[in-house]
Amino acid sequence: MPSTYTDDFERSLEIGESAFSSLIQDTIPAWPEMYEVMYAYESGGNIDVSSAIDDLKKINPQLNSEDIAKIHDDLLSNNKMMDISEDIGSKINVEIRNIIGVMNAAGEKSDECDNALRKIETKFASVNTPEQLHSVVEILSNITRAMADNNHNLNSKLKQTTQQIDVLHKDLDTARYESNTDSLTNLANRKKFDSEMRRSINDIQKNGTDLTLLIADIDHFKKFNDTWGHQTGDQILKLVAQILKNELKGADFPARYGGEEFAVILPNTNKNDAFTVAEQIREAIAAKELFKRSTGENLGRLTVSIGIAQAAPDDIPATLIERSDKALYRAKDTGRDRCEIAPDPMMEQVQDIAV
16 A cells, blocks of 8 residues: 555645646746645635635636635635734723723712812811801712712723623634634634644643544545535535534544544543444444435435544654544555554554564
8 A cells, every 4th residue: 555645745746736737827926825725726625715716717717816815815824813813902902991091080080079078078167057058068969979970970881891892802702713613514624623633632641641533534525526516515524524513522522624534533532432433423424325405316325434543642743643544544445434543653663664
């Protein structure tokens, strides 16, 4: 069987050549961001990019650099999230300054009332007639009303500002969620998966707990796309994502890894228990008979192949992903619709030694 590295190298060259050819064909500058968009499109690894470019081509078969740059900014760049965060952050700062202004104004008003009350104390000492007492009580009543009005205005403005800050915090939470979520499947996207992998590896190195990674790939997905169209392909991806959500529980972490691949991080789970989980996922997917709603045509049954690898104490995310990916290749090469467990790193080293 060819090595994963060889397969990835050859495939990346093919995709890269296609990406450059597309740029040349449409006379688009081969700047890194332009190449990144076209590479994502040619690889099929980013459904949002593919849909955006397909939509553009329906309008005009020839792409232009402005459209490609916009796709990069909207779908591949972190600048969008940074801009949203900066905008919301600046609005929160404005509201905080408003609160400080209101508090300062209230404090000044309170000082005025305090000074007026001190003056009233001296007036009380010289009260000799009912008329003088009435005058002092009226002044005191006015000060009390002013203090009550001041407190009411302060509470009202503080409440209004607090509500506005709550809205801004929710907007920021929404933006963060969207930046970490695959828009088609509503699973975590690759960026969030990478972050969770780093966190999970750090946890097992500190706590000595188990961690296992699954990488699942839909069998013959390209055939589904070519035969039934990308919209049907999108529905298949959504179906697999929903099955993952149904079969997983607790701290299990499913993600859209790219294209037709999905990844599942299983904390506190050894490889044998992970195999049970993987089999449940595989069987649940294989049990689905697919039909095209618009025509009633039978699309056949869907299957997935799954690679399983348990983390070793000295693993980093890349090495754990590599072993899981190799197990996935074995599942593909030995007939598909099956789960394969990667051998422990030490066993792999022994197997690599020629006798």
